[in-house]
Amino acid sequence: MSPTSPNAFEVLCQTRTRPVVTAEFPSFDGGTLDDIRAAAEKLAPWVDAINVTDNPAAHAHASNTAMAIALTQLGFNPILQVVCRDKNRLAIQSDIVGVSMFGVQNICALTGDDVTAGDEPEARRVYDLDGPQLIKVATIMGTGMYLSGRKMKTAPHLFVGAVENPTAPPLEYRAERALKKVNAGARFLQLQIHYRPEQLEAFIAACVANGVAERAAILPTVCLTKAARALSFMNDSVPGISVPAATIERVATSVDPKEESYQLVRELAEHALSIPGVAGLHITDFRHDDSVRRLTEDLAIGPRFEEQHAHSA
Amino acid sequence: MGGLLPLIEHGIKKPVWDCRMCGQCVLHSTGMTCPMTCPKTLRNGPCGGVREDGHCEVVPEMRCIWVKAHDRSQHMPLLPRSWREEFDHLRPPVNNALQGQSSWLNLLNGRDRVTPPGWAASEAHA
Numbered sequence A: 001m002s003p004t005s006p007n008a009f010e011v012l013c014q015t016r017t018r019p020v021v022t023a024e025f026p027s028f029d030g031g032t033l034d035d036i037r038a039a040a041e042k043l044a045p046w047v048d049a050i051n052v053t054d055n056p057a058a059h060a061h062a063s064n065t066a067m068a069i070a071l072t073q074l075g076f077n078p079i080l081q082v083v084c085r086d087k088n089r090l091a092i093q094s095d096i097v098g099v100s101m102f103g104v105q106n107i108c109a110l111t112g113d114d115v116t117a118g119d120e121p122e123a124r125r126v127y128d129l130d131g132p133q134l135i136k137v138a139t140i141m142g143t144g145m146y147l148s149g150r151k152m153k154t155a156p157h158l159f160v161g162a163v164e165n166p167t168a169p170p171l172e173y174r175a176e177r178a179l180k181k182v183n184a185g186a187r188f189l190q191l192q193i194h195y196r197p198e199q200l201e202a203f204i205a206a207c208v209a210n211g212v213a214e215r216a217a218i219l220p221t222v223c224l225t226k227a228a229r230a231l232s233f234m235n236d237s238v239p240g241i242s243v244p245a246a247t248i249e250r251v252a253t254s255v256d257p258k259e260e261s262y263q264l265v266r267e268l269a270e271h272a273l274s275i276p277g278v279a280g281l282h283i284t285d286f287r288h289d290d291s292v293r294r295l296t297e298d299l300a301i302g303p304r305f306e307e308q309h310a311h312s313a
Numbered sequence B: 001m002g003g004l005l006p007l008i009e010h011g012i013k014k015p016v017w018d019c020r021m022c023g024q025c026v027l028h029s030t031g032m033t034c035p036m037t038c039p040k041t042l043r044n045g046p047c048g049g050v051r052e053d054g055h056c057e058v059v060p061e062m063r064c065i066w067v068k069a070h071d072r073s074q075h076m077p078l079l080p081r082s083w084r085e086e087f088d089h090l091r092p093p094v095n096n097a098l099q100g101q102s103s104w105l106n107l108l109n110g111r112d113r114v115t116p117p118g119w120a121a122s123e124a125h126a
């Protein structure tokens, strides 16, 4: 891949010839390059790009930049998540220009969960930039200069996106906030995990009305889990995610909670993909089995499906 | 002057808006709600962590200041329309060098509107 031409994920977000599929890479707390390769090989056949997270839920893990470089060098296509919580504007800019030299192009800007959500709540929170400002800074860097105006040697090719939460208050403002992010330069929007189809529908409808859906590829997120306990945990402990009691109940009281958990996600994903204005799907996986494969096959989405499509055509 | 004005400004704005003296006041565009009282000091709207009841991810007993700001920017009487519209503007990164200075002075001399050259260049483009 030439570092200056658009990667396949970017092209697909723009052409939208089929649904875009992305998934979250597991966090690492040690191990080797072989472990990274093994994890990537499990995901890569089913998705168009892989998100490497940036200390999710305010827990320290192997760095986003190290993982993005590793994936690129191993031949995979990462999306570098960058949060505002841990680093100031200097450190964030040096991270972005650094990874760009290894061919990392996709940047996903987030505000980031607060330090109080993690296991080191006594840490200093930074937030020198906020989410929309970070989108703009990354977009400026794509033109070949730092925020200060100082020129880089070469302009990195960057494809910048962001996250928005369609189910957090103020609900009626979320699409406007998405528009602010698109105006700042976001060209894809991976949404927060949702369990409220009606709220997602309203958000997407507003994004169609204000032009966001056309200007950025919107990817709603589903989360593969195994049991009702995981849903309760998310509801209680993960900032910005609420799971209706009836949904938890449905999984808890089923004869096969593991299978019911899968079916729940399948329904959420099917519904999300059916909404006009949705460009694809983002998948987070806490099952760590073959459910990403199963889901993309059941829904007939992802790169494999395109190949089959091309052969039969 | 440099010493007295910040004192007076803080004396007035602290009790009313819990002013943090960022030196680049945006209160008028945020429904007269100080964004620097957001635990993440976000200047461009609510984070994704707002609780279902509209309270803050970080301080559960506090209403999210951006939920409050949005509400007020829509419904507060006597707020000029241009101020309401400014709610959606992209506010630039905080100039940390202005911390503790009088935003009134920085408004008059224009320092609060100076953005880093890279930011300014991209605004000129847009």
Ligand code: SF4
Binding pocket: B037, B038, B039, B040, B041, B042, B045, B046, B047, B048, B049, B050, B051, B055, B056, B057, B058, B059, B063, B064, B065, B066, B067
């Ligand atoms: S919930 Fe609101 S007040 Fe709390 S950190 Fe997020 S934006 Fe700031």
